Amino acid sequence: MMKGMKNMKRYTIDQLAQMIDHTNLKPFADQAAMESLCREAQQFHFKMVAINSVQTALCKHLLEGTDIHVGAAISFPLGQTTLETKVFETQDAIEDGADEIDYVVNLSEVKNKNYRYIEKEMETITDICREEGVISKVIFENCYLEKDEIEALARIARKVKPDFIKTSTGFGTGGATIEDVRFMKEIVGDDVKVKAAGGIRDAETFLAMIEAGAERIGTSSGVQIMASLQTKETDGVMTIE
Template identity: 65%
Template sequence: MKKYTLDQLSRLIDHTNLSPMASENDMKKLCEEAKSYHFKMVAINQVQSAFCSKELSGTDINVGAAIAFPLGQTSIESKVFETEDAIKNGATEIDYVINITKLKEKDYNYLKSEMEQIVDVCKKNNVVSKVIFENCYLTKEEIKKMAEIALIVKPDFIKTSTGFGTGGATLEDVKLMKEIVGDSVKVKAAGGIRNADTFKAMIAAGAERIGCSAGIPIIESLKAEMELNKVDFIEI
């Protein structure tokens, strides 16, 4: 088990608003909340990169752009361009969705090339890369295969879900992903994480980043737990 202060717990959270109807006011609110709670990142649609970058200027909160979101069904060239454009507009983290059709077709060379090209752009620009598997559509063998490819390519994170599929993160999948990549690649859990107990369980299972829109109630709940127990940390 590891001890976490409240701020360390906040820094595990990617504060998320990926609504297609999110306005500039919604984005402003998201960024203000991220600053207030010291979240690690705001997770946004790519088109919001420039706005959020400006709102978060001078802070240590990252701007995370979702690429080929949420289906992942665009060409490698399109994903690379979208990644480069997001970075040009201030994105400091990239979460891209794999081409699930290619995985179903067992076209592993394509998936490796896709990952290599996007991760390469990120590394050249000192930007964090995350690969979204969308596990709800995958078999356990497909999850393992993608994790094995990631072990070769070395993105910063592999990620369970978009939150827009038929299911979100599960403890079983987080454990499986962590089992394959070990400490070589980090795991991000996202989708359906709405309370402190689930948050803690995902961390215990091996997730080192949590994507959710419920970051504020989760942190408030953890703060109340610490105050009740009169401690300055939580063990997970």
């Protein structure tokens, strides 16, 4: 239980596990690593496994008969591919069984202030996901962005309405921060959810991100986080602000 709580919310351990995207995006992850990832996801009942799109079909097979989603990373981790390439990657991953798509925005066009392009990119990929009944997440990679650029992206997202906006890939120079999560959530309100990812390795940081407004957490440390949470809970329930 966290100190200094005012507006407290109660979560079961399973509800907290269902906020975790269990992640292995390493370029050298082999079949054994995917088998381990999917086995752990089932053990702790995580919401999703987050993987490079080439692993989509394998993970879909490994998780067959479960309610655990397969999430494919698109244009990962740089975002520096054409819209046409991102569309193909998205459609290919969905055909392979992806339940969720996490794509990286074109950061060069953000820096160019070409927000018309960014909006078109977001609309196109979000529309594909919506038509296929797949969850869409837009990765900003905040460590490379100024505050006004984060705000501009969040305002576009509030208009386009992907399911989530996401702080980071975890491969940049920095990951999720409490300040960024709060700022992003303030802008999108209840229209879009926020996912925090990058550098979230312990239970305290995990809970702090939820307190700040994140409704999904991307982490490769989900097993350790859940083990820590299970030692803190009382009667299967945790209370956080």
